[in-house]
Structure formats: structure tokens, C-alpha cells
Amino acid sequence: MATLHFELVTPEKLVRSEEVHMVVVPGTEGEFGVLAGHAPFMSTVRDGDLAIYRSETGEPERIRIEGGFAEVNEKGLTVLAEKAEG
Incomplete structure (x- = not known):
């Protein structure tokens, strides 16, 4: 099974950086x-x-986010959120 590199970033910090399914x-x-x-x-x-x-x-883990951008490229998915809870 191929994995996706996922990062969740806010202006304050890197919230997540991990390999996931989707x-x-x-x-x-x-x-x-x-x-x-x-x-x-x-x-x-x-x-x-x-x-x-x-x-x-x-089952999915859910993280509440507010605004921002998402980018998918050859390295994976990066979500740049204004705020993230979780």
C-alpha cells in the first residue's frame, strides 16, 4: 500500500508530519x-x-481547521491552516 506524506502547518508551528493512507x-x-x-x-x-x-x-482522526490553503505535489499534501485544533 502506497502512503501519502501529510503535513499540517499553522503560523505558530508544524502540527503534523506523517505518512497516512488518505x-x-x-x-x-x-x-x-x-x-x-x-x-x-x-x-x-x-x-x-x-x-x-x-x-x-x-476510522478517520478529525482535526478542526480554520481557513488556509492546501497543496498537493510530488512530495505529498501540505495544509497551511490559519488555526488547527487537535
Whole structure:
């Protein structure tokens, strides 16, 4: 199983940096899921919950975020949030 490198960053600190199965991001145009190998993509992020799936069959961990940007590139997914709780 391929893993996705995921980072969650706020202006204060690096909140998460880990390998996961999938992350569902609350984009301003709707939620979108990111798996390993996703095409390059950039989106603004609305207030909502990130859903972090550590495995294909597990329950997601949810982290509340407020605003920001998400970028998917060859290195993985980076979410730059104004605030993150969790």
C-alpha cells in the first residue's frame, strides 16, 4: 500500500508530519480526498474538519481547521491552516 506524506502547518508551528493512507480536506469548492500519487493541485480551505485515514479500513482522526490553503505535489499534501485544533 502506497502512503501519502501529510503535513499540517499553522503560523505558530508544524502540527503534523506523517505518512497516512488518505486525507479528506474541506476545500472552499467542496471536500476532496488525497491519496498517494494524486495529481498536483492547489485549493483554498474553508473552516471544517480534516479527516485523516491512517489505513484503508480504519476510522478517520478529525482535526478542526480554520481557513488556509492546501497543496498537493510530488512530495505529498501540505495544509497551511490559519488555526488547527487537535
